[in-house]
Amino acid sequence: MNVAVSQTGRTSGSADSASAIEVRNLVKAFYDASGDRITLATTNVNFTVRRGEFVCIVGPSGCGKTTVLRILAGLEQLLSGEVRIDSTTQPAMVFQEASVLPWLTVAQNVAFPLSLKGVPRQKQRDRVGELLALTGLTEFADAHPHQLSGGMKQRVSVARALVDDRDILLMDEPFGALDEQTRLTLQQELLRIWERTGKTVVFITHSVDEALTLADRVLVMSPRPGTIVADLPVPFERPRDVVEMRRDKRFWDLTYEVWRLLAASAED
Amino acid sequence: MTTAHPSLSPEEIERLKAPARREKIYRILSYFSPLLLLLLWEVAAQVELIDRRFFPPPSAIAGTAWQMVASLELFEHIAATLRRVWVGYAMGAIPGVLLGLILGLSAPARRVLGPIFAALYPVPKIAILPLILLIFGVGDASKFVVIAIGVFFLMFYNTLGGVMQIPPMYLDVARNAGATKFQTFRRIALPSALPSIFTGLKLAAGSSYIIIAAAEFLGARSGVGFFIWASWQTFAVSRMFVGIVVISAMGYLTILALEALERRFVPWAKH
Secondary structure (H helix, E strand, O other), X not given: OEEOOOOOOOOOOOOOOOEEEEEEEEEEEEEEOOOOEEEEEEEEEEEEEEOOOEEEEEOOOOOOHHHHHHHHOOOOOOOEEEEEEXXXXXXXXXXOOOOOOOOOOHHHHHHHHHHHOXXXXXXXXXXXXXXXXXXXXXXXXXXXXXHOOHHHXXXXXXXXXXXXXXXXXXXXXXXXXXXXXXXXXXXXHHHHHHHHHOOEEEEEEOOHHHHHHHOOEEEEEOOOOEOEEEEEEOOOOOOOOOOHHHHOHHHHHHHHHHHHHHHHHHHO | OOOOOOOOOHHHHHHHHHHHHHHHHHXXXXXXXXXXXXXXXXXXXXXXXXXXXXXXXXXXXXHHHHHHHHOOHHHHHHHHHHHHHHHHHHHHHHHHHHHHXXXXXXXXXXXXXXXXXHHHOXXXXXXXXXXHHHHHOOOHHHHHHXXXXXXXXXXXXXXXXXXXXXXXXXXXXXXXXXXXXXXXXXXXXXXXXXXXXXXXXXXXXXXXXHHHHHHHHHOOOOOHHHHHHHHHHOOOHHHHHHHHHHHHHHHHHHHHHHHHHHHHHOOOOOO
16 A cells, blocks of 8 residues: 655555655755745655665755655655655654654653554553663653753654554654764664664765665765765675774775765765 | 762762752742842831831731731632632633634634734723723623733733744654644644743733722722722722732732642743
């Protein structure tokens, strides 16, 4: 069953049954009525994500990568092109900054999607317990967000996105505001969770390092109007060790390659 | 008070707890600081620094108050005023909050209906009191209505402001989690706006007592406002002050109660 991301972008029938997400000629623009100005955010974005794959989109600020993700999440409408999402459920989103609701406890935040659906209390408690254990938050279950560090808040966001077990996880620079050590820890944990759950993940970042650490494939985006300029496979075997993989020469070769592509597209 | 910790000395624990204890002392002091004003007044009146005909010392006022308490006269007026304030307050606050939430969440409703409220808001509530007395008579209904109008606008604009300041991300979170319109309203907009709603509730409580005093001057046979007016007419200055103190205390206690509720229901906001 297909979930329509937007009415105009919906197509039925699947070209490749193994692909979870297909984006074809996606164009998105914004219109500023007061200045009568049109801003082209993305142009001709094409990519496919296979089921269970971890894909990172890397690009400079303002290149429209967040816009692409928001269109996949159904939070924004595309102007033209096609987006096909092959899943029974709407993709779950992990947002950029702390999107944790301050009036709810950690456990209530994680339970939020379940409580909206009216899942029985006991079932909610069991499921939330599992997720808190998975994300290392068990002892913070009754804490309020203002008592948590940035890293802890993002763990809550991740746990909330996983709680109702959707097939696709969209992550919008979830670790961007964190310090380096915390980010590395959360990257390692995300990989562990991903390996265990087998979700399809699209992860947005402006960090080349982060993209290579996490992804099966890295999509490089040009500055605005954004388009995909390269699709690079990341060859490291799984499970990965986020620290050890930095001793691999291929890691630095790929880093160089991505930087070269980013620099070249910036000059055009 | 004797929390122990294996790796901290009692002195260190003592120092660790000092800020929290100071905080508690400040809170207790904040309840009593208005009493300082009374003390100054008493001294100034006793040493004839101020004219005792217009400003009888608090002790003399207290004597008058005591007689009125003993004769139960005061309680009838307090009860009448309280009933009017609370009924009017509820009549204004509930629709104010609901409309504030609705207009805050719905841009079309805000554009179409917003100008109506913007046009009515600047009308001084006291200025329309004669009109309201004309329509609703001199009974309690007119008091309810004039307070409700005053409270409504404060609650409406504070709630609206609160909803407009919701981080858009919270709305995205709700949408991504599959919230319906009503769930977004109840689970996101209402709690997000709660700090602003409490600000509105406190402002509205203050202005309710201003409005009721004026309303009871003009058209009432009971209530603290009526009592102040009647005392003026007989030049019973001490009694007048009893009325002023009583209505001020009512306002003050109401705001204290609202602050207690705020700490209970908005624990995430800083105080």
